[in-house]
Amino acid sequence: MNAILAVNHFLKSEKFDELHNHIISSAKKLGVDMEIKTNQELIFSDEKPDFVLFWDKDVNAARLLEKRDIQVFNSASSIALCDDKAKTFLALKGCVPQPETIIAPLSFFETDYSEFVHLAAQKLGLPLVFKECFGSFGEQVFLCKTESEIISHINGKPFLLQKFIADSEGEDIRLEIVGGKCVGAMKRTNKNDFRSNITNGGTAVPYTPTNDEILLAQNACKRLGLTFGGVDILKGGYVCEVNSNAHIMNLMKVTGIDVAPMIIEHIIDELL
Incomplete structure (x- = not known):
């Protein structure tokens, strides 16, 4: 069986190289001849592998x-739903x-959102969470204490405003789902930031999720059509985010659970 690992042509770092090489190594051990191709290379390629493991967000590719x-x-449709926080x-x-x-109304040009921000702040309360609809690793996510602070982050990109779950400040759990099953979980904590992401200085420990938490993650992945995904859950049982290509190396380093071969094995089972 031959396959392609699709990655972003312009996103290069030691962190991503480590992930990509690990996936390739995992595939090889399972008898899958997998090679790395970037989204740019795939546009001009006429190869037809048995499958593509798409570790990118280029929905059009x-x-x-x-x-x-x-x-x-x-699938492209699942990636699209996860990449856009409003669609999620x-x-x-x-x-x-x-x-x-509350999802911000669409504007085709630079506009004054002060009325919208005021109405949203009245409904959600302050502080609230500002999120650009597109972004990863907790970037473009801000905790805003005033309406003027919210407005300062508006830059012409789609965004949404979200009620701040104070009980879960700097803390969440990440569940990895493969083929509808929870294969691992970790609890992330950040004492210096309301975002728990490890990239932003958070730490993580192994975590045993409750049956209710597992069901939440399973239902979220099923609704989004994901073969595999990482689901972030806040205290109180709120699904915060769902990732179509989560950075699984963090889970492996924290828990010892290697998700990569599980994903590849499940795909092989689906295709056979």
Whole structure:
């Protein structure tokens, strides 16, 4: 069986190289001949592998591969739902509990959002969480104490405002789901930031999730159509974020659980 690991052409760092090389090594041990190709390379490629493990957020590139009748994991539609926090919220609304969220209305030019911000602040209370709809590792996410602080972060990009779950400040749990099963979890804590992300200085320890937490993560991944995904849950049982290509090396370093071969094995089982 041959496969491609799709990665971003412009995103290069030691952290990503470590992840990509580990996935390739895991595939080799399972008898899968997998090579790394960037999203740019795939646009011009006429290769037709047995499957593509799409570890990027280039939804259009993923859709292009699907149009060539190539099996892509996760699917382009699932990646699109996870990459846009507004789409994630709407897809999961009524399916799993989430922090109360207000998506900013679309504007086609630079505009004054002060009225919207005032109405949202009245409804959600202050402080509240400002999130750009696109971003990773807790970037473009801010805890805002005033309306003027909210406005200062508006820069023409799509955004949403979210109720601050104070009980979960600097703390969440990450559950990894593969093929509908929870294969590992960790609890993340950051004493110096309201965001728990390890990239922002957070630390993590192994965690045994409750049945309710597992069910939340399973339901979220199922609704989003994910073959595999990382689900972040806040105190109180609120799903905060779902990742279509979470940085699984952190989970492995914290818990010793290697998710990469589990993902590849599940894909092989689906294809056979």
